[in-house]
Amino acid sequence: MSRRSTRRPTSRCKRCGLPIRWNQLASGEWIALMESPDPDGRYRIVRQQGGVIAEKVEDPYRIELLVRDEHLFLPHSEVCTSKPGGGVPCPDHLREALGLKPRGEGK
Structure with a gap:
């Protein structure tokens, strides 16, 4: 039986x-x-029999997971720089490392 991809x-x-x-x-x-x-993430990746899913983690449990060095992830919608007032702009040195154009230089 093959597992369905959940990522x-x-x-x-x-x-x-x-x-x-x-x-x-x-x-x-x-x-x-x-x-x-x-470390500010609110989702963790959980392996289950049917594959891998993202699971939202509530604050009290989130701190416990961080203490155990478990990886947490932020939803991209909270940091996407394309929406007005959304996210924090990606610094130019990171944009360069990612192969993106510096801010202010069209797409």
Whole structure:
């Protein structure tokens, strides 16, 4: 029996260009998470018999997971720089390392 894939390959946001990972939630919906773990993250990746899912973690438990060095991820929607007032702009030195154009230089 083959396992269904519950994680899409790493890609980049079509709006801001930052690397993202797509993971499926237990509900079957897909969520774009930041590719790199973040101590402020609120989702963790959980292996289950049917594959791998993203699971939202509530604050008290989140701290416990961080103490155990478990990786947590931020939803990309909270840091995407393409929406007005959304996210924190990616610094130019990181944009350069990711192969993106500096801010202010068209797409």
